[in-house]
Amino acid sequence: MTVLRVFKWTFINKHFIITLLLGMLAGFMAAYFLLSPPEYVWQALSDPHTSGQLEGLSGPVNDPGSHGSDEFFHRMENSSVADHLAQQVRVLCWVMTGPNNHQSKAKHVKNTWGKRCNVLLFMSSENDSSLPAIALPVKEGRNNLWAKTKEAFKHVYNHYFDQADWFLKADDDTYVVLENLRYMLMNHVPSEPIYYGCRFKPYVKQGYMSGGAGYVLSKEALKRFVEVGIHNKSICRQDADGSEDVEMGKCMEGVHVDAGDSRDALGRGRFFPFVPEHHLIPGHVSKDFWYWKYIYYESKEGMDCCSDNAVSFHYVSPNQMYVLEYLIYHLRPYGISYHVDMPITKQQQAVKTDGTV
Ligand SMILES: *[C@@H]1O[C@H](CO)[C@@H](O)[C@H](O)[C@H]1NC(C)=O
Numbered sequence: 001m002t003v004l005r006v007f008k009w010t011f012i013n014k015h016f017i018i019t020l021l022l023g024m025l026a027g028f029m030a031a032y033f034l035l036s037p038p039e040y041v042w043q044a045l046s047d048p049h050t051s052g053q054l055e056g057l058s059g060p061v062n063d064p065g066s067h068g069s070d071e072f073f074h075r076m077e078n079s080s081v082a083d084h085l086a087q088q089v090r091v092l093c094w095v096m097t098g099p100n101n102h103q104s105k106a107k108h109v110k111n112t113w114g115k116r117c118n119v120l121l122f123m124s125s126e127n128d129s130s131l132p133a134i135a136l137p138v139k140e141g142r143n144n145l146w147a148k149t150k151e152a153f154k155h156v157y158n159h160y161f162d163q164a165d166w167f168l169k170a171d172d173d174t175y176v177v178l179e180n181l182r183y184m185l186m187n188h189v190p191s192e193p194i195y196y197g198c199r200f201k202p203y204v205k206q207g208y209m210s211g212g213a214g215y216v217l218s219k220e221a222l223k224r225f226v227e228v229g230i231h232n233k234s235i236c237r238q239d240a241d242g243s244e245d246v247e248m249g250k251c252m253e254g255v256h257v258d259a260g261d262s263r264d265a266l267g268r269g270r271f272f273p274f275v276p277e278h279h280l281i282p283g284h285v286s287k288d289f290w291y292w293k294y295i296y297y298e299s300k301e302g303m304d305c306c307s308d309n310a311v312s313f314h315y316v317s318p319n320q321m322y323v324l325e326y327l328i329y330h331l332r333p334y335g336i337s338y339h340v341d342m343p344i345t346k347q348q349q350a351v352k353t354d355g356t357v
């Protein structure tokens with residue numbers, strides 16, 4: 001008798017609880033879809049729109065292409081200064097990537113900003129002639145980024161030293177405006193021991209450059225890094241591990257390469273470790289976020305954050321690279337034009353002085 005009652009109770013209890021839970025779940029879902037504005041439901045189901053959702057998406061399958069330089073609006077452009085600087089301030093870009101990213105990310109760098117580098121290389125652990133990607137003798141993974149960085153710069157030094165004046169490292173989710181990089185560098189000579197990027201304060205006395213925003217070494221900096229630093233354990237970390245950018249910063253300081261100031265004349269930044277939205281919108285990045293403690297130079301929020309000649313942004317999704325291409329190289333407000341005079345680079349100045357003295 002008592003056994004039967006206990007059994008009955010347990011049965012009812014279990015049944016009751018399961019029914020209750022299922023009922024709550026069904027009710028919640030029905031209410032969620034009924035009460036949410038329709039666009040959110042649609043979005044949640046199939047059509048991502050927010051930047052957070054877009055970041056994870058792979059890039060376009062078909063190349064979006066480009067507008068022709070013979071089109072009416074592009075014919076009105078005068079790129080002679082940029083073309084001149086591309087000859088005078090030669091930049092080799094090497095992009096940190098891996099076999100899993102060759103098609104999903106690296107390809108889109110090549111289709112967009114990468115084509116404006118004087119030399120473009122993708123550093124990987126597998127060859128891929130379509131990029132081209134180079135198989136460095138390293139393992140993949142976060143714990144090998146430092147080893148990969150050292151091998152990449154060694155490869156560049158051994159095979160491309162004469163083909164460029166400046167040597168840029170970027171990630172496969174960094175977007176770079178090459179014209180503005182050359183504009184910044186034209187006031188320097190490649191024989192200066194200096195490197196530029198988004199300067200962070202901790203870990204290294206003179207600071208170090210954020211890895212994601214990309215950093216650019218002068219020819220002299222590259223030479224010292226490979227010839228003096230890399231194989232000396234009292235200057236550079238010898239194993240594969242460690243934060244690539246911090247270790248690079250220590251090495252650069254060890255070989256007496258200066259951490260340069262990449263801000264413009266108005267004190268606005270040029271290299272950025274996040275997408276423009278994070279820097280432009282006041283309050284978007286909370287004040288206790290590590291970024292504010294890390295930055296070497298005080299940075300303003302809002303439009304004052306960012307130079308009109310900004311060079312790089314990080315965490316740019318493959319799709320967003322094509323959006324930036326369109327906004328920077330195609331979209332024009334009708335009726336506004338500007339003119340720049342043909343500049344004389346520091347390098348040309350130095351040659352001139354040498355010639356006349
Ligand atoms: C990658 O290509 C280079 C040059 O063609 C070759 O020397 C090297 O052995 C290749 N490496 C791998 C891992 O296939």
Ligand SMILES: *[C@@H]1O[C@H](CO)[C@@H](O)[C@H](O)[C@H]1NC(C)=O
Pocket residue numbers: 232233234235
């Ligand atoms: C390594 O660097 C230290 C510090 O600059 C220097 O004293 C030492 O001679 C270097 N060692 C070699 C083998 O070059």
Ligand SMILES: *[C@@H]1O[C@H](CO)[C@@H](O)[C@H](O)[C@H]1NC(C)=O
Pocket residue numbers: 078079080081340341342
């Ligand atoms: C383009 O700009 C350069 C530099 O300002 C100038 O010398 C040249 O005459 C311009 N060309 C045309 C076609 O306007």
